[in-house]
Every structure is written in C-alpha cells, then in structure tokens.
Amino acid sequence: xxxxxxxxxxxxxxxxxxxxxxxxxxxxxxxxxxxxxxxxxxxxxxxxxxxxxxxxxxxxxxxxxxxxxxxxxxxxxxxxxxxxxxxxxxxxxxxxxxxxxxxxxxxxxxxxxxxxxxxxxxxxxxxxxxxxxxxxxxxxxxxxxxxxxxxxxxxxxxxxxxxxxxxxxxxxxxxxxxxxxxxxxxxx
Amino acid sequence: xxxxxxxxxxxxxxxxxxxxxxxxxxxxxxxxxxxxxxxxxxxxxxxxxxxxxxxxxxxxxxxxxxxxxxxxxxxxxxxxxxxxxxxxxxxxxxxxxxxxxxxxxxxxxxxxxxxxxxxxxxxxxxxxxxxxxxxxxxxxxxxxxxxxxxxxxxxxxxxxxxxxxxxxxxxxxxxxxxxxxxxxxxxx
Numbered sequence: 371x372x373x374x375x376x377x378x379x380x381x382x383x384x385x386x387x388x389x390x391x392x393x394x395x396x397x398x399x400x401x402x403x404x405x406x407x408x409x410x411x412x413x414x415x416x417x418x419x420x421x422x423x424x425x426x427x428x429x430x431x432x433x434x435x436x437x438x439x440x441x442x443x444x445x446x447x448x449x450x451x452x453x454x455x456x457x458x459x460x461x462x463x464x465x466x467x468x469x470x471x472x473x474x475x476x477x478x479x480x481x482x483x484x485x486x487x488x489x490x491x492x493x494x495x496x497x498x499x500x501x502x503x504x505x506x507x508x509x510x511x512x513x514x515x516x517x518x519x520x521x522x523x524x525x526x527x528x529x530x531x532x533x534x535x536x537x538x539x540x541x542x543x544x545x546x547x548x549x550x551x552x553x554x555x556x557x558x
Numbered sequence: 559x560x561x562x563x564x565x566x567x568x569x570x571x572x573x574x575x576x577x578x579x580x581x582x583x584x585x586x587x588x589x590x591x592x593x594x595x596x597x598x599x600x601x602x603x604x605x606x607x608x609x610x611x612x613x614x615x616x617x618x619x620x621x622x623x624x625x626x627x628x629x630x631x632x633x634x635x636x637x638x639x640x641x642x643x644x645x646x647x648x649x650x651x652x653x654x655x656x657x658x659x660x661x662x663x664x665x666x667x668x669x670x671x672x673x674x675x676x677x678x679x680x681x682x683x684x685x686x687x688x689x690x691x692x693x694x695x696x697x698x699x700x701x702x703x704x705x706x707x708x709x710x711x712x713x714x715x716x717x718x719x720x721x722x723x724x725x726x727x728x729x730x731x732x733x734x735x736x737x738x739x740x741x742x743x744x745x746x
C-alpha cells in the first residue's frame with residue numbers, strides 16, 4: 371500500500387486576528403505556490419520565530435488564514451529555540467509552547483507551537499480502497515540506505531484531500547527522504 | 559534484546575598531519591570529557607566547517623588523533639552546507655565530500671565528510687550473548703510518540719567497546735531519542 375511522502379518544513383498558520391497584529395494593513399496573504407493539499411498555499415509572507423534562546427528567520431506563512439494560530443517546527447528547531455513542544459495533530463494547540471513571532475510587528479502568541487504528528491491525508495474513497503481505519507494509528511515503512519519504519523501515523527479524512535503522508539524535516543532527513551519519496555503503509 | 563542509544567552530534571576526527579596544519583604548535587588535544595567508548599574523548603578544541611554555501615561553527619574535535627581525517631555531519635547539516643555526503647562506516651572516506659575546516663588556520667581537506675551509518679558497538683562477548691552476526695545489518699525498534707524502526711544498523715566488534723548503538727542527531731530528533739534512550743534489536 372504505497373503512499374507518496376510530502377515533507378513539511380517549519381511553517382506558520384495564522385488566525386485573522388494574529389495576522390492583523392503581525393502585519394501592517396497594507397499587507398495581504400497572497401498565493402506564491404499551491405501546496406499538494408487543495409486550497410493550501412505557501413504565501414508571500416515570511417516571519418522570524420524568537421525565544422529567549424535563539425531566533426529562526428525566514429519561516430514561511432502558509433495560507434489560507436485559519437481559526438487558530440499554529441507554529442509547526444521540528445525537534446531540531448525546538449532544541450535551537452530552547453522549546454519543548456508536544457507532538458500534536460494540527461489544530462490541537464492547547465497547552466503547547468508559547469512563541470514570539472516577528473512580522474512587521476513582534477507578537478508573543480501563547481500556546482501555539484507544536485511538533486506535527488506524522489499523518490496521512492486521505493479521502494473517503496482512499497479509506498475504502500486501502501481499508502484504512504481513521505481512528506487507528508499506522509506504521510509506514512520507508513526504504514533506502516537509512517530506511518526504517520515510522521510508527522504512530524494518523525489518518526486524516528476529507529474528500530478534498532490528496533492522498534499523501536506528511537512528515538517533518540527531522541523524519542525526512544533521518545531517513546533520507548524528500549518530497550515525492552514513497553512509503554508503504556503496513557496494514558495487518 | 560535491549561541496546562542503549564548514544565547520539566552523535568556533528569564532530570571531527572583529525573589525522574596528525576591535518577591537526578598540525580589546522581592548529582598552531584602551542585595547541586594540544588586535551589581530554590575535556592571521556593566518551594562512552596573507552597579511549598575516545600571530546601577534546602578542548604572546536605573548529606568551523608565551511609563550504610561555498612554556509613558555515614557551521616563550534617564543531618567539536620574528538621580524540622585521540624586517527625590515521626585519517628573524518629568529518630561526521632547530519633543530513634540537516636549537509637543541506638545547510640550544500641553538501642551531499644555518502645552514508646558510510648567510520649574510516650571509509652574514499653570519494654566522500656571535501657570540506658574546509660577552520661581552526662587556527664583554514665585547511666580544505668579532500669574526501670573526508672560523511673553521514674555516519676547507524677551502528678552498534680559490541681564486544682565478542684556481546685556478539686555471542688546476543689547471537690549477533692557482525693557481517694549482517696540489523697533493524698532496531700525504538701518506542702515513544704515518534705517511535706519506529708531504524709534499518710541497516712551495522713555491528714562493529716572490539717573487545718574494548720561498550721555495548722551501545724550510535725545514531726546521529728537527525729535519527730535522534732526524528733524519533734525523539736536522546737543519550738541513554740533504549741532500542742530493541744530485532745533478531746529473527
């Protein structure tokens with residue numbers, strides 16, 4: 371059961387109110403590049419992430435705006451920034467890490483920074499076709515010189531999704547994967 | 559079959575002749591911290607790694623001096639530096655990446671930069687006790703929220719070794735492991 375892999379670099383999703391705090395009123399969120407998940411896009415805007423320990427510059431804001439602000443980083447980034455974000459599904463930001471974001475203005479946003487859990491985007495048709503249970507976690511095998519298995523991969527279902535597994539840059543670099551690499555869902 | 563995990567951050571091993579090129583004659587390689595493998599140590603000296611694309615500062619020189627110079631980095635480091643080092647066993651540096659090292663002096667060292675392959679240090683007694691074949695590669699399971707399996711783990715045998723699996727920071731961060739974490743060797 372083959373699945374294409376998409377690698378998510380560190381990025382930021384913004385709520386409308388945080389967008390307005392971070393950027394001057396002449397700024398708009400424009401599509402620079404469509405992402406593989408329909409409707410999602412890399413925007414024209416970049417921000418700096420800042421903590422008491424360090425900064426990471428040039429972090430892409432993704433669009434469209436959401437109902438919550440969420441900063442997704444890797445564990446490698448977390449060490450650099452001195453944070454300990456929990457592993458979470460997208461949107462589940464309660465009691466995650468606070469972080470300061472710098473756009474045109476500097477704003478500290480409480481409870482927004484997570485490590486994104488590994489997940490597969492699937493339509494209801496994909497779920498049926500591959501006999502997947504969205505309430506279960508799966509393991510996904512990857513091949514190559516630094517191959518292996520990712521455990522605890524969740525399945526997110528929407529009929530607008532493109533069938534794809536998302537991992538962060540630590541997972542990708544550890545196993546020498548890149549956008550378009552292939553994984554194999556273990557479904558016993 | 560439990561094995562302790564040791565995480566190797568980027569580091570440099572130097573030959574005597576490269577050591578003399580890099581450092582002024584008043585410098586000596588001194589033990590700052592003994593490593594878990596007997597005889598190996600973190601030294602007092604740090605260097606900068608430099609390529610046409612970027613630099614990484616404060617990279618620790620390990621001791622003692624070896625018969626070859628070897629720079630071990632992660633894939634994350636490799637992207638930053640614009641290099642594509644091969645995955646190799648320690649000492650196998652033929653046709654690996656060139657890199658410039660800056661100590662007291664700046665020296666470009668050909669064919670020295672690798673991604674270290676995952677490996678287990680074992681004594682002959684360990685090999686017998688755990689029924690391991692040093693000519694084979696093993697898979698090692700790790701647990702936790704970002705658990706999984708590392709494939710292609712080699713076994714290096716010496717009676718002076720301490721039984722331990724070494725992985726790089728990408729492997730560690732992808733699977734949320736740190737020094738002293740545990741893995742389980744799969745031996746079917």
